[in-house]
Amino acid sequence: MRRSHRDESPDRLYVITSGRSDGADEALDAVTLVVAESGPTPGMQSEHAAILRMCRGPMAVVEVAAHLGLPLAVTRILLTDLLDGGRITARHPRPAPSPAHPLASPDVLEKVLVALHNL
């Protein structure tokens, strides 16, 4: 997690995802919360292991990406591997407002307002 891949070459990113550029779970929003269901195992790809260590509690996809120092797109692919293997679970944002219904429910807004006032 301390290592940053930020400056690494596209080749390195290619290796991390085994050459995949798509196939990520489309439901993985930037703020989907992911939680590890098990710890890392020996021989596991280091990025997968790092995710499992940092997600002992819930963490948003975007935060996982920042801590890994990897782009969101690459992070989504890695998280999809772990989801498929049952090693993490995802708590998706609900009910996602759509262009037709972009507005949040009043009780959610009330909660946000209370928290902001208390900041």
Next chain:
Amino acid sequence: MHSTTSEPPTADPPRSLPPTVDQALKIAVVGGFGVGKTTLVRSVSEIRPLNTEETMTRAGTGIDDLDGVEGKRTTTVAFDFGRITLDATSVLYLFGAPGQQRFWFLWDRLFSGALGAVVLVDTRRLDDSFFAIDRLEAQGTPFVVAHNDFGEGAHTLEEIRAALDLDPQVPLLRCDARDRGSAKHVLIALVEHIRTLIAQAPR
């Protein structure tokens, strides 16, 4: 260009979310380069703003695509974000993102489902906000406009509203993005605006 907050973060904010958190919300803070997006996020965030990047590959049909190699281009754009834990079950993420036209197709995905947006403007470069405002209006995303006051003080809010051709319904307020209370006030104005829109919406 602000790069520091006026007050340091208090104590040692918890880095982990409560284990019971199951709902994440998002608010976008958009604006031109150097207008103070990250400063505003930092002022209210419980964590030091983090940075990552979004990439998107799309067909290279753009008129500026001169290389003529294959049909695909990848665009990468970095953005900052922070968060506020609302309660035991909810967390709010704040995304600071450049609002210029060339980045917008990336935000369509990143911001989908956002509660709303804050458009941060700098009167020295109002042009940077036109596209963001147009786009948010077209999407029906609720937003407020906040003038990050760098002390130039030469323009009234009425003048800014006119220059932006802003709908009278859209709240426009002044703020100091470095100040926690001021940044908080902007977010509260946004959420209250959303509440008003809901109350007005036909059921």
